[in-house]
Amino acid sequence: MKIAVFGGTGSMGHSLSVHLARRNEVIVASRDAARATVAARGVKGANGSGYREAGERCEAAIVAIPFGAISLLSPLRGTLAGKLVLSAVNPMKVVRGAFAYGLESGSAAESLASLLPESRLATAFNNIPASCIGRARTRPLDVLVAADERETFNAAAGVVLSIPGLRPRYAGPLSEAGTVERITPLILNLAADSGEENLAPMFVSTPSRPRPASVFKGGPKGKS
Ligand SMILES: NC(=O)c1ccc[n+]([C@@H]2O[C@H](COP(=O)([O-])OP(=O)(O)OC[C@H]3O[C@@H](n4cnc5c(N)ncnc54)[C@H](OP(=O)(O)O)[C@@H]3O)[C@@H](O)[C@H]2O)c1
Secondary structure, eight states: OEEEEETTTSHHHHHHHHHHTTTSEEEEEESSHHHHHHHHTTSTTOEEEEHHHHHHHOSEEEEOSOGGGGGGGGGGTTTTTTSEEEEOOOOEEEETTEEEEOOSSSOHHHHHHHHSTTSEEEEOSTTSOGGGGGGGGTSOEEEEEOBSBHHHHHHHHHHHHTSTTEEEEEOOSGGGHHHHHHHHHHHHHHHHHHTOTTOOOOOOOOOOSSOOOOSOOOSSBSOO
Protein backbone atom coordinates (compact mmCIF):
# COMPACT_ATOMS: atom_id res chain seq x y z
CA MET A 1 0.00 0.00 0.00
CA LYS A 2 1.15 3.55 -0.73
CA ILE A 3 1.19 5.29 2.68
CA ALA A 4 1.95 8.96 3.33
CA VAL A 5 3.39 9.64 6.77
CA PHE A 6 2.63 13.22 7.79
CA GLY A 7 5.31 14.20 10.29
CA GLY A 8 7.59 11.60 8.70
CA THR A 9 10.60 13.79 9.55
CA GLY A 10 9.83 13.54 13.28
CA SER A 11 10.65 10.91 15.83
CA MET A 12 7.46 8.82 15.54
CA GLY A 13 6.93 9.47 11.82
CA HIS A 14 10.47 8.39 10.97
CA SER A 15 10.27 5.20 12.99
CA LEU A 16 6.90 4.29 11.44
CA SER A 17 8.24 5.07 7.96
CA VAL A 18 11.29 2.83 8.41
CA HIS A 19 9.24 -0.15 9.60
CA LEU A 20 6.31 0.31 7.21
CA ALA A 21 8.67 0.60 4.26
CA ARG A 22 9.53 -3.11 4.40
CA ARG A 23 6.04 -4.00 3.13
CA ASN A 24 4.61 -0.71 1.86
CA GLU A 25 5.54 2.17 -0.38
CA VAL A 26 6.16 5.08 1.98
CA ILE A 27 5.88 8.78 1.20
CA VAL A 28 7.58 10.89 3.88
CA ALA A 29 5.49 14.06 4.15
CA SER A 30 6.74 17.32 5.64
CA ARG A 31 5.70 20.97 5.63
CA ASP A 32 8.98 21.42 3.77
CA ALA A 33 9.41 19.18 0.70
CA ALA A 34 13.21 19.53 0.81
CA ARG A 35 13.27 18.31 4.42
CA ALA A 36 11.04 15.38 3.43
CA THR A 37 13.42 14.42 0.62
CA VAL A 38 16.37 14.38 3.03
CA ALA A 39 14.43 12.32 5.61
CA ALA A 40 13.26 9.86 2.92
CA ARG A 41 16.89 8.97 2.16
CA GLY A 42 16.92 7.11 5.47
CA VAL A 43 13.84 5.05 4.55
CA LYS A 44 14.16 2.14 2.11
CA GLY A 45 12.44 2.88 -1.19
CA ALA A 46 10.66 5.98 0.14
CA ASN A 47 10.08 9.35 -1.49
CA GLY A 48 9.68 12.65 0.28
CA SER A 49 7.23 15.40 -0.55
CA GLY A 50 5.18 18.30 0.71
CA TYR A 51 1.74 17.78 2.23
CA ARG A 52 -0.33 18.44 -0.89
CA GLU A 53 1.58 16.08 -3.18
CA ALA A 54 1.72 13.38 -0.50
CA GLY A 55 -2.05 13.63 -0.03
CA GLU A 56 -2.63 13.27 -3.76
CA ARG A 57 -0.29 10.31 -4.24
CA CYS A 58 -1.12 8.20 -1.20
CA GLU A 59 -3.73 5.46 -0.74
CA ALA A 60 -3.65 5.86 3.04
CA ALA A 61 -2.23 8.43 5.45
CA ILE A 62 -0.73 8.35 8.91
CA VAL A 63 -0.73 11.56 10.93
CA ALA A 64 2.17 11.87 13.40
CA ILE A 65 2.39 15.60 14.07
CA PRO A 66 1.72 17.69 17.19
CA PHE A 67 -1.96 18.16 18.04
CA GLY A 68 -1.59 21.92 17.68
CA ALA A 69 -0.65 21.47 14.02
CA ILE A 70 -3.48 19.22 12.79
CA SER A 71 -5.29 22.07 10.99
CA LEU A 72 -2.44 21.76 8.43
CA LEU A 73 -4.34 18.72 7.13
CA SER A 74 -7.48 20.72 6.46
CA PRO A 75 -6.57 21.72 2.87
CA LEU A 76 -6.19 17.99 2.08
CA ARG A 77 -9.90 17.30 2.68
CA GLY A 78 -10.50 16.65 -1.02
CA THR A 79 -7.37 14.63 -1.78
CA LEU A 80 -7.80 12.44 1.32
CA ALA A 81 -11.53 11.88 0.71
CA GLY A 82 -12.40 8.18 0.86
CA LYS A 83 -8.92 7.27 2.08
CA LEU A 84 -7.88 5.64 5.34
CA VAL A 85 -6.35 8.18 7.76
CA LEU A 86 -4.67 6.84 10.89
CA SER A 87 -4.15 9.28 13.74
CA ALA A 88 -1.19 8.70 16.07
CA VAL A 89 -1.67 12.16 17.58
CA ASN A 90 -1.84 12.55 21.36
CA PRO A 91 -2.79 15.93 22.84
CA MET A 92 -0.69 16.23 25.99
CA LYS A 93 0.36 18.76 28.58
CA VAL A 94 2.38 18.71 31.79
CA VAL A 95 0.56 19.28 35.08
CA ARG A 96 2.51 19.44 38.34
CA GLY A 97 5.46 17.66 36.80
CA ALA A 98 3.45 14.81 35.26
CA PHE A 99 2.09 14.18 31.78
CA ALA A 100 -1.64 14.74 31.42
CA TYR A 101 -4.17 14.54 28.61
CA GLY A 102 -4.41 17.86 26.84
CA LEU A 103 -8.13 18.15 26.05
CA GLU A 104 -11.19 18.73 28.22
CA SER A 105 -13.40 16.89 25.74
CA GLY A 106 -13.18 15.17 22.38
CA SER A 107 -9.94 13.78 20.97
CA ALA A 108 -7.31 14.42 18.33
CA ALA A 109 -8.73 11.70 16.06
CA GLU A 110 -12.25 13.16 16.24
CA SER A 111 -10.84 16.63 15.55
CA LEU A 112 -9.08 15.23 12.50
CA ALA A 113 -12.30 13.53 11.43
CA SER A 114 -14.09 16.87 11.52
CA LEU A 115 -11.34 18.41 9.37
CA LEU A 116 -11.46 15.44 6.97
CA PRO A 117 -15.13 14.37 7.04
CA GLU A 118 -14.93 12.26 3.87
CA SER A 119 -11.91 10.27 5.06
CA ARG A 120 -12.03 7.00 6.98
CA LEU A 121 -10.51 7.92 10.36
CA ALA A 122 -9.07 5.53 12.94
CA THR A 123 -6.58 5.72 15.78
CA ALA A 124 -3.36 3.71 15.52
CA PHE A 125 0.12 3.63 17.06
CA ASN A 126 -0.78 6.27 19.70
CA ASN A 127 0.59 4.32 22.65
CA ILE A 128 3.69 2.74 21.08
CA PRO A 129 6.89 4.73 21.71
CA ALA A 130 8.85 5.34 18.50
CA SER A 131 11.81 3.46 19.94
CA CYS A 132 9.69 0.33 20.54
CA ILE A 133 8.30 -0.22 17.04
CA GLY A 134 11.33 -2.21 15.88
CA ARG A 135 11.42 -4.24 19.10
CA ALA A 136 7.89 -5.59 18.60
CA ARG A 137 9.37 -8.26 16.32
CA THR A 138 10.74 -10.03 19.42
CA ARG A 139 7.98 -8.99 21.86
CA PRO A 140 4.51 -8.35 20.40
CA LEU A 141 2.81 -5.06 21.21
CA ASP A 142 -0.85 -4.05 21.03
CA VAL A 143 -2.03 -1.20 18.84
CA LEU A 144 -5.44 0.18 19.80
CA VAL A 145 -7.63 0.97 16.83
CA ALA A 146 -10.80 2.97 17.40
CA ALA A 147 -12.91 3.18 14.25
CA ASP A 148 -16.57 3.56 13.37
CA GLU A 149 -16.85 1.02 10.56
CA ARG A 150 -15.69 -2.57 10.23
CA GLU A 151 -14.14 -1.79 6.84
CA THR A 152 -12.09 1.05 8.36
CA PHE A 153 -10.96 -1.15 11.24
CA ASN A 154 -9.96 -3.94 8.84
CA ALA A 155 -7.98 -1.55 6.64
CA ALA A 156 -6.25 -0.04 9.70
CA ALA A 157 -5.50 -3.53 11.01
CA GLY A 158 -3.87 -4.38 7.68
CA VAL A 159 -1.49 -1.43 8.02
CA VAL A 160 -0.67 -2.33 11.64
CA LEU A 161 -0.04 -5.98 10.72
CA SER A 162 2.42 -4.92 8.03
CA ILE A 163 4.87 -4.16 10.87
CA PRO A 164 6.04 -7.45 12.40
CA GLY A 165 4.98 -7.93 16.03
CA LEU A 166 2.32 -5.23 16.16
CA ARG A 167 -1.19 -6.55 16.95
CA PRO A 168 -4.25 -4.47 16.09
CA ARG A 169 -7.01 -4.47 18.72
CA TYR A 170 -10.46 -3.00 18.30
CA ALA A 171 -10.88 -0.24 20.90
CA GLY A 172 -14.44 0.82 20.10
CA PRO A 173 -15.90 3.49 17.83
CA LEU A 174 -14.05 6.71 17.09
CA SER A 175 -15.83 8.31 20.06
CA GLU A 176 -13.43 6.18 22.16
CA ALA A 177 -10.36 7.76 20.58
CA GLY A 178 -9.91 9.93 23.68
CA THR A 179 -9.68 6.78 25.80
CA VAL A 180 -6.93 5.47 23.51
CA GLU A 181 -5.03 8.78 23.46
CA ARG A 182 -5.24 9.14 27.28
CA ILE A 183 -3.21 5.94 27.68
CA THR A 184 -0.13 7.71 26.33
CA PRO A 185 0.40 10.17 29.21
CA LEU A 186 -0.31 7.26 31.57
CA ILE A 187 2.44 5.18 29.94
CA LEU A 188 4.88 8.09 30.01
CA ASN A 189 4.21 8.64 33.72
CA LEU A 190 4.62 4.93 34.46
CA ALA A 191 7.88 4.91 32.50
CA ALA A 192 9.19 8.01 34.26
CA ASP A 193 8.35 6.55 37.66
CA SER A 194 9.83 3.11 37.02
CA GLY A 195 12.80 4.21 34.94
CA GLU A 196 11.76 1.79 32.18
CA GLU A 197 12.65 3.62 29.00
CA ASN A 198 10.80 1.44 26.52
CA LEU A 199 7.45 0.82 28.16
CA ALA A 200 4.72 -0.15 25.69
CA PRO A 201 1.31 -1.82 25.92
CA MET A 202 0.77 -5.55 25.65
CA PHE A 203 -2.52 -6.96 26.93
CA VAL A 204 -2.37 -10.49 28.28
CA SER A 205 -5.18 -12.94 28.72
CA THR A 206 -4.93 -15.24 31.70
CA PRO A 207 -6.51 -18.74 31.66
CA SER A 208 -9.93 -18.64 33.26
CA ARG A 209 -13.17 -20.50 33.87
CA PRO A 210 -16.05 -19.97 31.41
CA ARG A 211 -16.39 -16.30 30.61
CA PRO A 212 -19.24 -14.28 32.10
CA ALA A 213 -21.67 -12.80 29.61
CA SER A 214 -20.06 -9.72 28.13
CA VAL A 215 -21.78 -6.37 28.08
CA PHE A 216 -19.68 -5.65 25.04
CA LYS A 217 -21.68 -6.98 22.10
CA GLY A 218 -19.99 -4.76 19.58
CA GLY A 219 -17.10 -5.05 17.25
CA PRO A 220 -17.06 -2.53 14.47
CA LYS A 221 -20.27 -2.06 12.50
CA GLY A 222 -20.58 -3.86 9.18
CA LYS A 223 -19.84 -7.30 7.78
CA SER A 224 -16.76 -9.09 9.08
N1 LIG B 1 7.51 10.10 19.72
C1 LIG B 1 6.78 9.04 20.05
O1 LIG B 1 7.31 8.05 20.61
C2 LIG B 1 5.31 9.01 19.75
C3 LIG B 1 4.61 7.80 19.94
C4 LIG B 1 3.23 7.76 19.63
C5 LIG B 1 2.59 8.88 19.16
N2 LIG B 1 3.30 10.04 18.99
C6 LIG B 1 2.58 11.24 18.51
O2 LIG B 1 3.12 11.60 17.24
C7 LIG B 1 3.08 13.02 17.11
C8 LIG B 1 4.49 13.52 16.79
O3 LIG B 1 5.33 13.23 17.88
P1 LIG B 1 6.92 13.18 17.70
O4 LIG B 1 7.46 12.79 19.00
O5 LIG B 1 7.28 12.37 16.50
O6 LIG B 1 7.25 14.71 17.43
P2 LIG B 1 8.49 15.36 16.65
O7 LIG B 1 9.65 14.46 16.68
O8 LIG B 1 8.60 16.73 17.21
O9 LIG B 1 8.00 15.41 15.13
C9 LIG B 1 6.86 16.11 14.78
C10 LIG B 1 6.89 16.36 13.30
O10 LIG B 1 5.67 16.99 13.02
C11 LIG B 1 5.88 17.97 12.02
N3 LIG B 1 5.13 19.20 12.32
C12 LIG B 1 4.10 19.65 11.61
N4 LIG B 1 3.64 20.78 12.12
C13 LIG B 1 4.38 21.07 13.19
C14 LIG B 1 4.36 22.13 14.13
N5 LIG B 1 3.47 23.14 14.06
N6 LIG B 1 5.26 22.13 15.11
C15 LIG B 1 6.18 21.13 15.19
N7 LIG B 1 6.23 20.09 14.31
C16 LIG B 1 5.33 20.07 13.31
C17 LIG B 1 7.37 18.23 11.94
O11 LIG B 1 7.75 17.89 10.62
P3 LIG B 1 8.11 19.00 9.52
O12 LIG B 1 8.78 20.14 10.27
O13 LIG B 1 9.06 18.26 8.65
O14 LIG B 1 6.83 19.38 8.90
C18 LIG B 1 8.02 17.27 12.90
O15 LIG B 1 9.08 16.53 12.33
C19 LIG B 1 2.53 13.59 18.43
O16 LIG B 1 1.16 13.88 18.29
C20 LIG B 1 2.74 12.44 19.41
O17 LIG B 1 1.81 12.45 20.45
C21 LIG B 1 4.64 10.13 19.27
